[in-house]
C-alpha cells in the first residue's frame with residue numbers, strides 16, 4: 001500500500017509532486033520529522049509555503065526552535081486510564097493509535113504522532129473497557145488517534161465492537177484519511193462498520209484542493225453506508241485564513257453531504273506559531289461566510305480552552321439588555 005511507502009524528506013516530497021526542491025529547503029528540519037505519502041504529496045503545486053499542502057506537510061524553518069512539549073494541552077491530567085481522555089461526564093476520547101497517513105504540521109498531538117507502526121490499542125483497550133464498566137454515565141466514545149483508519153479493518157472492527165458490547169451508545173471516529181489517503185475508505189470497510197451504527201464520522205478538510213475526486217469517492221462510500229459525516233477545519237494562517245478559500249471548501253463539503261461542523265482557532269501548540277491567527281480574523285471570516293453561504297454550510301467558530309471552559313463558540317454578535325451587539 002502507498003501508505004506504507006512514506007516520504008520523509010522535502011526532496012522526496014517535491015520529486016513526487018514533479019517539482020524541483022529549492023536548495024534552501026533541502027535541509028529544513030524539525031525535532032518532529034515530516035512524513036507523508038505519495039497521494040497527499042502529489043497535490044502540491046508549488047515547492048514553497050504559499051502552497052497549502054506544502055505548508056501543512058513540510059516543517060517550517062521556525063519549527064527548529066520549537067520547545068519540546070509532549071503534552072501541551074495537558075491531556076494526561078484528564079486520563080483516568082492510559083488512552084482515555086475524559087473532559088466531560090458523558091463522553092470521552094479513546095486514542096487507538098499514534099499512527100497517521102501524513103503528519104500535519106498544525107496537529108494538536110503533533111508531539112505524540114509516531115513515524116510508523118505504533119498501534120497501542122491492544123495494551124490500552126482492556127483497561128479502558130474495565131473503566132467504562134464502572135462508569136456507565138459515559139455513553140459516547142470518540143475513537144481518535146493518530147488516525148484510527150491506519151489500523152487494519154479487522155483491528156478497527158474489534159475496537160468498535162468492543163465498545164458496543166460494553167454498552168456505549170454512540171461512537172464517533174475521528175479520521176483525516178478521506179483527506180490524506182482516501183483510497184483507504186473503501187466500500188468494504190464502510191459496509192463492515194455499518195453493522196455497528198450509529199457511528200458518526202469526523203473528518204478534517206482544511207482547504208478546497210483537498211476535495212479531490214478520490215476524496216469525494218471516500219465521502220460517498222461513508223454517506224452511502226449511512227454514516228453522518230461532520231468536518232472540522234482548523235484556521236491556519238497562510239493556508240485558509242481567507243473567507244473566499246473557506247467559502248469554496250464549505251460549498252464543496254455540503255455538495256458531498258458533509259456538514260461543516262467546527263472551524264477551530266489553531267491551538268497554541270509549540271511549533272505551530274506561524275499558523276496562528278488573531279481571534280478577530282476568525283470572527284471577521286465568520287461574518288463574511290454568513291453573508292455568502294446558506295446556514296448548512298456555515299460551521300461554528302470554536303476556541304478550545306481544554307483546561308478552562310472547554311470548547312467556546314465565538315460569534316460576531318452578542319446580546320446585552322435585549323439588544324444585539326456586533327463586533328467591529
Ligand code: SF4
Pocket residue numbers: 099100101102103104106107108109110113145146147176
Ligand atoms: S492526521 Fe490528525 S492526528 Fe494525524 S497528524 Fe494530522 S491532525 Fe494529527
